[in-house]
Amino acid sequence: xxxxxxxxxxxxxxxxxxxxxxxxxxxxxxxxxxxxxxxxxxxxxxxxxxxxxxxxxxxxxxxxxxxxxxxxxxxxxxxxxxxxxxxxxxxxxxxxxxxxxxxxxxxxxxxxxxxxxxxxxxxxxxxxxxxxxxxxxxxxxxxxxxxxxxxxxxxxxxxxxxxxxxxxxxxxxxxxxxxxxxxxxxxxxxxxxxxxxxxxxxxxxxxxxxxxxxxxxxxxxxxxxxxxxxxxxxxxxxxxxxxxxxxxxxxxxxxxxxxxxxxxxxxxxxxxxxxxxxxxxxxxxxxxxxxxxxxxxxxxxxxxxxxxxxxxxxxxxxxxxxxxxxxxxxxxxxxxxxxxxxxxxxxxxxxxxxxxxxxxxxxxxxxxxxxxxxxxxxxxxxxxxxxxxxxxxxxxxxxxxxxxxxxxxxxxxxxxxxxxxxxxxxxxxxxxxxxxxxxxxxxxxxxxxxxxxxxxxxxxxxxxxxxxxxxxxxxxxxxxxxxxxxxxxxxxxxxxxxxxxxxxxxxxxxxxxxxxxxxxxxxxxxxxxxxxxxxxxxxxxxxxxxxxxxxxxxxxxxxxx
Numbered sequence: 001x002x003x004x005x006x007x008x009x010x011x012x013x014x015x016x017x018x019x020x021x022x023x024x025x026x027x028x029x030x031x032x033x034x035x036x037x038x039x040x041x042x043x044x045x046x047x048x049x050x051x052x053x054x055x056x057x058x059x060x061x062x063x064x065x066x067x068x069x070x071x072x073x074x075x076x077x078x079x080x081x082x083x084x085x086x087x088x089x090x091x092x093x094x095x096x097x098x099x100x101x102x103x104x105x106x107x108x109x110x111x112x113x114x115x116x117x118x119x120x121x122x123x124x125x126x127x128x129x130x131x132x133x134x135x136x137x138x139x140x141x142x143x144x145x146x147x148x149x150x151x152x153x154x155x156x157x158x159x160x161x162x163x164x165x166x167x168x169x170x171x172x173x174x175x176x177x178x179x180x181x182x183x184x185x186x187x188x189x190x191x192x193x194x195x196x197x198x199x200x201x202x203x204x205x206x207x208x209x210x211x212x213x214x215x216x217x218x219x220x221x222x223x224x225x226x227x228x229x230x231x232x233x234x235x236x237x238x239x240x241x242x243x244x245x246x247x248x249x250x251x252x253x254x255x256x257x258x259x260x261x262x263x264x265x266x267x268x269x270x271x272x273x274x275x276x277x278x279x280x281x282x283x284x285x286x287x288x289x290x291x292x293x294x295x296x297x298x299x300x301x302x303x304x305x306x307x308x309x310x311x312x313x314x315x316x317x318x319x320x321x322x323x324x325x326x327x328x329x330x331x332x333x334x335x336x337x338x339x340x341x342x343x344x345x346x347x348x349x350x351x352x353x354x355x356x357x358x359x360x361x362x363x364x365x366x367x368x369x370x371x372x373x374x375x376x377x378x379x380x381x382x383x384x385x386x387x388x389x390x391x392x393x394x395x396x397x398x399x400x401x402x403x404x405x406x407x408x409x410x411x412x413x414x415x416x417x418x419x420x421x422x423x424x425x426x427x428x429x430x431x432x433x434x435x436x437x438x439x440x441x442x443x444x445x446x447x448x449x450x451x452x453x454x455x456x457x458x459x460x461x462x463x464x465x466x467x468x469x470x471x472x473x474x475x476x477x478x479x480x481x482x483x484x485x486x487x488x489x490x491x492x493x494x495x496x497x498x499x500x501x502x503x504x505x506x507x508x509x510x511x512x513x514x515x516x517x518x519x520x521x522x523x524x525x526x527x528x529x530x531x532x533x534x535x536x537x538x539x540x541x542x543x544x545x546x547x548x549x550x551x552x553x554x555x556x557x558x559x560x561x
Contacts, residue, residue: 040196045148053188053192057187058184064164064167065164065265065272066268067121067162069118070315076123079131080128086116112149112155113158114136117162117163117165117170126173129172132169153196154208154209157193157205157208160186160190160215160216161215164186164216170182186220190212190216190220194213204241210230211262213226215269235280235281235284238280238281245291245333246291247335248336249356250306251338251356253295253302253303253305253306253308260289260319292323295308297366301528303377305359305361307358308380309379331428332428337354341462343458343459344462346368346465347367349365353424358415360408360443362424363401363452367556373488374510375484378391378392378526378527388527401452401482402479402482403448404448406448408421408444408452409421409443423441426438426439433460452470455468466553469551469552470551471550471551473549476546476547481540481541482540483541485524485537489536491537498513508559511556511557512554512556514541517541518542519540522538
């Protein structure tokens, strides 16, 4: 009986339900795991570690997973012409600015992750095949030993999956020694990934690693017995990462879609290999997809909370279709901590949960009409200039209230959060088609003795959004309420700082009125589009508490043409 036939007969055994569903690792456990990985790195760096990865060289690949992500032929042509951003070829050795840290870190990760193979595959010419094979062969020659970045578990996982998904493409028309070189390197990388997996700290990385190990078990000989256990581990890992409403614990819309992409690819690979897809995985994908759709604006892109970028609307739509997702029927994601109001063409999305992902953006909101965003957050730095990274975590980078230009949560130097609001309260009310949300948090109690209360109200037709920001407590302190505007929105101050005219690209006007503070315009930055920092503006309503009290009322209304 062939090994492919054995795969078709596999079934995933029943999973034992543990008592810690939706739990996350404790800080003490993560610290111990991090120390263990530091010790393991000493071994990985050793002169003889490479010898321990030796083993039988696979003779063939049994199964090739399908890559449903669309490649970009233009990027593929740039690689062929030696114009790719990540390529710096000196004496036949591709380098990415040496260490791959600082501003060049993204390029380093891009090169060693091999996501660009799909771009060459999209070109599809013999020259593209030869280039793909040659670049892999060069990588193997210069990266056979462990390196803390190029062999980092998340990058290694992406590389293994990309090599396997495009194995038939890269191996075509290569000389006889390439298959052996290629398969030997693949097997060595999979062996190392098995050893590195127990030390992972980052939640999404754990899922990426399990996906890569599952691909390795499906594609390389001898991995059949590992598949049921890997599927159980995937389900168990998901229980720790996803909340009851389907939201990811990082509360980042981009992470939500990345996790959905991984889960859908796992499901499709299992199904294509004629394995039984676990019911728990199918149900999870439905919940995660519904929550992913929850974060979309009218332009099809993502809301910019907790370091997210817009993403590619077409790719997001294709993924949701593959996942079988429909328009979200729920408007409250209580477990994840978000509220959504949709009235006619207008959408309001509010972060009303505890802070996460190292970002201090409590009670930030975004507002859009039809396909145009109006009020936004600044976005994330993952694909942009890393000099913005620390700023984009701050409260001031979000459309919310800031006291004395201080973060509502303490952001440590390593990007994690220290003191965070301990009491974050949110209530939603609906009646006669109108909706209002009441929120409060105590993030400024320790530093300034102030509690922030925010109320947001939208009319039934969505033509007016009203807000009230109130501070209660002690002392006299300055504050700013920030409304970051999309780069395509133009703003003008009227009436001595009590009115702001906003003009959209379609010449439709909106007016922001305020009472209890003075409005001004300041520069802002928009990093919602991957790799593209854009200048923008922000409306800032400033005021001062008197004996610990201040109330600012504001409204954003569409002007009748």
